[in-house]
Amino acid sequence: MRRFPMKRDQAEPAIVQVLEKAGWWVTPIFIRNGPDLIACRGGHVVFIECKTGKAGLTEGQKAFHAQWKGPAIRILRSQDEAIEFVQEHV
Numbered sequence: 001m002r003r004f005p006m007k008r009d010q011a012e013p014a015i016v017q018v019l020e021k022a023g024w025w026v027t028p029i030f031i032r033n034g035p036d037l038i039a040c041r042g043g044h045v046v047f048i049e050c051k052t053g054k055a056g057l058t059e060g061q062k063a064f065h066a067q068w069k070g071p072a073i074r075i076l077r078s079q080d081e082a083i084e085f086v087q088e089h090v
Helices: 012-021 059-067 079-088
Strands: 025-028 037-041 044-050 073-076
Touching: 012 025, 012 037, 012 044, 012 079, 073 079
Parallel strands: 044 073
Antiparallel strands: 025 037, 037 044
16 A cells, blocks of 8 residues: 555646547546556547656656556646647647
8 A cells, every 4th residue: 555645747637628628538647657547538548757847757757658558648737738749630
């Protein structure tokens, strides 16, 4: 059992809001060093890592990404990037 809740990125709520408004189903993922969100719409499944500003991946996240065998993990840093993502997937 975790003694402390996993830290969520400050950009996450705005990113989730944009995706849900565009019709994506979004839910948080709680896997150590894994992506923050899973988003699904129209048969598309996307794993999303939320980062604020220029924050980079932690060493643990880099290791997770290197071992990940699923679809690419998309990094979104802001509401604007989430809007661009939605426009790419219309």
